[in-house]
Amino acid sequence: MVKALLVAAVSSGQGKTTATAALARKLVRMGQRVRVFKCGPDFIDPMLLERASGAPVRSLDLWMVGKELCSQQLAQAAAQADVILIEGVMGLYDGTPSSADLSREFGVPVMAVIDAGAMAQTAGALVHGLRDYGPVEMAGVIANRVASEGHAKMVASSLRDIPLFATLPKQAKSLPERHLGLVLPGEVQDIDLLLDDLADQLVFDEAAWDRLPPVHIAPAPAPSPEAVLAGKAIAIARDAAFMFLYPANLETLRAMGATLEFFSPLADEAVPTEADAVYLPGGYPELHAEQLSQAATWQASIRAAHAAGTPIFAECGGMMALADTLADQAGKTWNMAGLLPGAVAMQPRLAGLGSQGLDTPHGVLRGHTFHYSRLATGVTPAAYTVKHPSAIQGEAVYQVGSLTASYFHAYFASNPAASAALFLRRV
Template sequence: MDKGARAVLVAAMASGQGKTSVTAALARKLLRQGLRVRVFKCGPDFIDPMLLERASGAPVHTLDLWMVGVEECRRRLHDAARESDAILIEGVMGLYDGAPSAADLAREFGVPVLAVIDASAMAQTVGAVARGLRDYGPVELAGVVANRIASQGHANMVASSLREIPLVGWLARQDTPLPERHLGLVLPGEVEGLDAMLDRLADGLHFNEDAWNALPLLAPSAPEWQDVGRPLDGHTIAIARDAAFCFLYPANLDLLQSMGAQLRYFSPLADEPVPPDADAVFLPGGYPELHCETLSRAGQWQSSIHAAHVRGVPILAECGGMMVLADGLTDKEGRRWPMAGLLPGEVRMQARLAGLGAHARPTDQGPVRGHTFHYSLLETPVPAQSYTVKTGNGAQGEAVYRIGSLTASYFHAYFPSNPPAIAALFGGGAP
């Protein structure tokens, strides 16, 4: 039996402390030491996992006690403990923010917390922050990684303030931080020299190997995965995948394949048509608002999605995938671009966040869990077929539109939360 893996949940007191940079630096550093590294992301997120996949060399799955569920989280963690030497889980927001929080996840699975603290404007007070993070929950605190350290002397003051808490590592201030835009980090494929940047982060991480090696091992086990059957046997699902359509959970793709579907990728940005033999189409979210001109001129792609709709091919369009099906998309500069026109209405980018949070979508097979996160608004005369439900208060969430074989919404679904409902959406059963 495998010995297991050292595991930590990388958390902080708030967003913006450097969790992603520290997780990426630590993943790349451990990988270069010859260790097998697996990284997970706590909470709904598409962009951070892309960066962390580049840093670790392995797919990054989501862990979330509500959206993913306790048992699937447990299975993924124990599978990773069997297949790797180090497991890093990047937290979400502040350690105790949300319900469930990153702290809840750490306690559920007995994973110690590695606290990232931005020390750029403090020194000895880091010790007080670390104790507060440890004791409020409480959580088991593996140690601290101090970020944005000015000098070795500064690091020494921070270390002394921690007393019995280990300083597992520290990072100096970064001259070239990871670039960001309105939904988060810039996509890894768009960052020139990203691997060199990740190597520099790893080189700059002053790492206490003794403190790391003192961490307990997360024991592997072999829990059984749910048998979802093969309701999509013989189905070819065409999936838009490029810089405009890139918000894809690896677990969603894995589930479709485990249910028997063959996945075919195509690029609307390259004006590639929907494959003519597709039995279903999935248009995921992404950044269509950054590629309006190219998408507006993609006549072959637009004609092909209309033809698929006329044939009655099931089409699932999520967030950005829905935006490109409207009559027009007005970008943040106020310029309107014609889109595919399959969903009557207009999409307009907003300066402020228009939707955020965990939602559930009711279906005949039960709720599908997921989330929403968008800066645009859709104005449409099409009545909503149904609405998602906000998990925090049970209030009405995002509209779900049905036009023939098209299902469209701002809602991002986590497919494994309800495999029968997902199979039905893609033509594997009654919708």
């Protein structure tokens, strides 16, 4: 038995990540063992939540991850922690499946975060609507951007039978953002001081916390995938330009027997010569385009690996770094590795977003897409992903020799066999 909460809101921008990070840090400082999860596909928020909690953060999504693996991850966390916090995605009922669906599936009550900065008693109508629309079990409310103690009392009185669990004032210094979301924790000066300040400013009702009933999360079986990558060494790019990588992807590759070797294109490191395959995950190549364009050793090594027929899987930012050129946000064009003929250019608006699946001979490989760039290429796509739940055409998947490249971010644990095929030589 463990205390568990799903931290959700009426929409994005209400302060879910800030509230979850503040609560996680505060509970850790109270001596609690805290595990945090993130609903839906996301790379950046989990990095901040991991920093706040001091423990790995995994994804929960009833479609992409699947009910069975979600259950396994929650059961493992429940066996190791005193508290489980799950940050929702977008609004509580947004998406198919939604954060509310996850709450009901595992019996985890909702802690609603509201931006109270421009309201008072209307907070009650908003929260009761969130609770009753589904309905969901509502544990309480965290009111964000509260101006004063009097303001907090007005919000609390409007909630009627729902407790005001905590408040946060308007922040003088907010967590910085860029086009794909929050700035990475390692780039924020004094990030731990900022998290400690958030925890200090969270006015927290410990009595309400003590009254929260524990949640029973049943243990779930955890079958291991076949060791189809036994004896294979996979080289994985990992640095400030290539860091959007599900931890579950690494775990799945290892569970299939692969040995993982990490290298840094930004540091102009060559692909390890002993690598049987190469994985280039997403990230921010557009922020490091000049440095990547000058990384002659890295470029020569990836071209050599491609010429030798080494399987290369490049997703989103990884694919961008393999085009002929990359135009950054300022419009300046830089030469890239040139394995995928074409030009990538950053766009002012979102160019792709949402859950998608790729049909393969091994079944559907699930994942998502989220990018602000476009690729102009004459290469005919070998396949397309399918958007979920609309079932309309999604991202193009390109194959050029031993290279498979797409804006699609694959979640390997959704289909280990299909994922392994990406790193095996085609015959």
